[in-house]
Amino acid sequence: MVSINDIAKEAGVAKSTVSRYLNNGSVSLKTKAKIDEIVKKRGYKPNTFARSLKAQKTNMIGVIIPRLNSPSTNEVLSGIDAKAHELGYQLIITNANQDEKREIEDIYALAKQKVDGIIFLAKSITAEHREAIKNIELPCLVLGQYSKDIPSIVHDDHGAGRKIAKHALTLRHKYFLYFTVSSEDKAVGQDRYNGFIEEIDKEEGTRVRSVETSFIMQEAYQTAINELKNLKATFIVGATDTIALAVMKAASELGLSVPEDISMAGHGGYDLLSFVTPALTSIKYPYYAIGEMAVDTLENMILKKEVAQYQVVPNELVVRETTQNI
Amino acid sequence: MVSINDIAKEAGVAKSTVSRYLNNGSVSLKTKAKIDEIVKKRGYKPNTFARSLKAQKTNMIGVIIPRLNSPSTNEVLSGIDAKAHELGYQLIITNANQDEKREIEDIYALAKQKVDGIIFLAKSITAEHREAIKNIELPCLVLGQYSKDIPSIVHDDHGAGRKIAKHALTLRHKYFLYFTVSSEDKAVGQDRYNGFIEEIDKEEGTRVRSVETSFIMQEAYQTAINELKNLKATFIVGATDTIALAVMKAASELGLSVPEDISMAGHGGYDLLSFVTPALTSIKYPYYAIGEMAVDTLENMILKKEVAQYQVVPNELVVRETTQNI
DNA sequence: AGCTATATTGGAACCGGTTCTATTTCAGTG
DNA sequence: CACTGAAATAGAACCGGTTCCAATATAGCT
CATH class of the missing domain: 3.40.50.2300 (Response regulator)
Structure with missing residues (x-):
């Protein structure tokens, strides 16, 4: 894999210059052109890990879901995915398989992965959940269930x-x-x-x-x-x-x-x-909209803005063919 | 966040010793006990990124799916998830939203994330896909569609x-x-x-x-x-x-x-x-089984073992109530 | 031309781990 | 008690980036 050092060497500049080229771009037109060319020729892609190591930010959001084969979960995920993509986040989706122990494990695992925040679709929030979430010191949002202490978005x-x-x-x-x-x-x-x-x-x-x-x-x-x-x-x-x-x-x-x-x-x-x-x-x-809301809210938490502790989203009755007058 | 340096300093040892403690464990009982205690007290978790940086391995598998709200996709995902969890892999699931451009983007994005391998559920594999997959030089497995040059698992x-x-x-x-x-x-x-x-x-x-x-x-x-x-x-x-x-x-x-x-x-x-x-x-x-197979196969690819270029999995007819004699 | 303000650049330190090598410690042996 | 070999440890280099600071180049102005 070609690294920033290779590029710098080949372009005859310091790697800090290449780094600047990649980021804020305070680089002369001449050097820019030169680096441009070499980056393209060598197919260089910056290593996300090295980046995250320094930046202490990964642009990843962790999502914990109770199971994959539920229509509602999938709709929510679609909404989360769309908004996350729009805001430039990658998703790590973990399936806890309706197992509370795995939910706790997943909270810690995502924290180790250094995700920027976690969206948690739970069927219930226990004291253990609350403790894990407190321990990891990461923005965490609960979806679908009310939980004290932790910001949540719920259906009505x-x-x-x-x-x-x-x-x-x-x-x-x-x-x-x-x-x-x-x-x-x-x-x-x-x-x-x-x-x-x-x-x-x-x-x-x-x-x-x-x-x-x-x-x-x-x-x-x-x-x-x-x-x-x-x-x-x-x-x-x-x-x-x-x-x-x-x-x-x-x-x-x-x-x-x-x-x-x-x-x-x-x-x-x-x-x-x-x-x-x-x-x-x-x-x-x-469901889709609540997924989008979740990402918006979580981003605000990541950016340390104030967010509502508790948001309720309305729903509507759709009368179709299975109900009639007695 | 507490780092390996903090632990080392507090224990009065070199950070290399702490590292050894965390890995192969060639450490005297006395130091082990001391580090043990401090790690627990401080709630230390090694930083995955720093690790991956050196190790060049992330224990993550990327999965690209065409859409989230399809029952078959979700069954496959469940299988992938179960097996991945069993083998100690984390999943990064990206939803390409039936958009070929996003599929290509996702291939590169996952490569940047340095996943160890990619499972690709596609509706069709074009030359561009093939090129992207070749470029990233990562184990990649195609599910559900045949593709020359790339190992694939398909239904019959x-x-x-x-x-x-x-x-x-x-x-x-x-x-x-x-x-x-x-x-x-x-x-x-x-x-x-x-x-x-x-x-x-x-x-x-x-x-x-x-x-x-x-x-x-x-x-x-x-x-x-x-x-x-x-x-x-x-x-x-x-x-x-x-x-x-x-x-x-x-x-x-x-x-x-x-x-x-x-x-x-x-x-x-x-x-x-x-x-x-x-x-x-x-x-x-x-579907579930094919998901499990996929992870098994991909792991073999990651470990550079030989894998079949092409696996076909059988299916069965379930006769229920909608068909009858004419 | 001479001077200053600004843009560009290079070098070093750093992020948090792993790993290699060299050194120290220590137990066992004659 | 000196000597040897193995085990434990410290220190430095490294992974691939970012960022800070100082040095240099360039432009603009009188």
Whole structure:
């Protein structure tokens, strides 16, 4: 690999001159031309490591995600990627595989890589997370979950739950079945559900049965098969779109038709699911936009500007084909 | 940030001793204990950059992907991630956003980052790609597409096409409609289609109409709406599962039922789509496994071992609910 | 031409590690 | 107790850049 020394030698100048040529450019036209030529001829690329060593800045952002094969994560990543590219950051994406131990490991690993900052998509923030983040002394932003002490950007999950509830009440439904996930996941497991309940409870004569299931579709499907066997509800909510899809599959196999027999709604708003039949009524979360916001906010943290401790982004209800009047 | 010098000074030894302590460990028990203590107390972590600078090795693998929001890409990434983690590599994932210029940029960017090797998921390999890869002089592996000169791992797309054809012929279908994608994408646009045709042509009295559409579901849906209006075929194939899904949506809106009026098949085998109703008959590609293979192969390239120029991985037909006898 | 202000340049130090060589320490041996 | 060989350690050089400072070249002005 050709180094700055080779270039300097061949051009007959000091390496500091070449360095200046590469950066601020206070170099005479003549030398510039000469170096230009040699750099091109030899295909010289500065070594990022040597650079980072001195600069104490790598222009890299670390992203920790819980899993790779989730539509929402991928939308967020797309947004992060687009904005990072725009601002000149490289991304190091690590997949913690839903394992808290790996999340902690990854925080330290990214710190060793000397990333300029970390975006952390977590399902929950524990004391250990908080400690690791404190230890590494690096700008760190949490996405999707609220966390005290650490700046975070979250969806309005509570409001989303309320929107679905209001929609269902407008359609005059009274009996509800709600497939939720572990309350460990505060945003998806608690906030969405609480928002829903809060609104439903305002109406008299309503009843909600809730069942905990999993993000894994096969498991959600099994739960649904059991639940739907003697069903009282006329309106079913899934904590995510994929759960709702699994429930719809179960319903179809048990001979229940959507939306004639039961209405269904989910959370997510993935494009893919607008193509299933019937198309799912759902909350559309601005995943891509939240990814972009995250990078913007993180950059401000890196530049030591003031940032909001807590940003909430709104979402919207998209009524499609799975909900109807009772 | 505490450095090796701080540790050395505090322990009253030379920094070379601390370095030895960190690596091969030829250090007396007494000094070891002393350094141990100080390292722990100060929370010292060696600087990866300084290390890489000397070592000329970063333990990082660069991955270039065409887009983040594709189910197959994400499965592949999961496999890559798992194996990379196992072998002690960090991943730098860059999203080229289906833009050839960005792919080339990313190749050079990753080289500058001094990754140890690159895994490249491309839709097609042009001369420019080949040149960039040659220039950077780094181990580089192409996934999903064949490329001369560069080691590659590909799916048996041709065989997949044949499997669907055989299945369709067994069900006694004669008239086919095939939604393909641009032939620029050799694996998806050409091989799958050619394999299909090859097998269909062996049967007399068959006819295939093929239409080019896009990976974008909305566009595939539009194409399908136009095509299905006066449909002769009884069996429709999508070059990907998502295309097939878009076609099914169009069919449903035009009052055609699957599989009673038409049979449908796709390529992909995504879990998600086994939950739509009716569940799609499809070729299941071992995306996760191919990701793992890629890392294994790349590591061998990094270690300068001999690797196969060209590996083909088999796939299987999963018959579900969208295909039936005519 | 002579002087000053400014632009350009070279040299050295530095970032935080690793590694080579030379030196010191120390235990074991006759 | 002197001698030998091995183990432990210190010191210096190096990886490939950036940056500071001093030295030199150039331009502009009287």
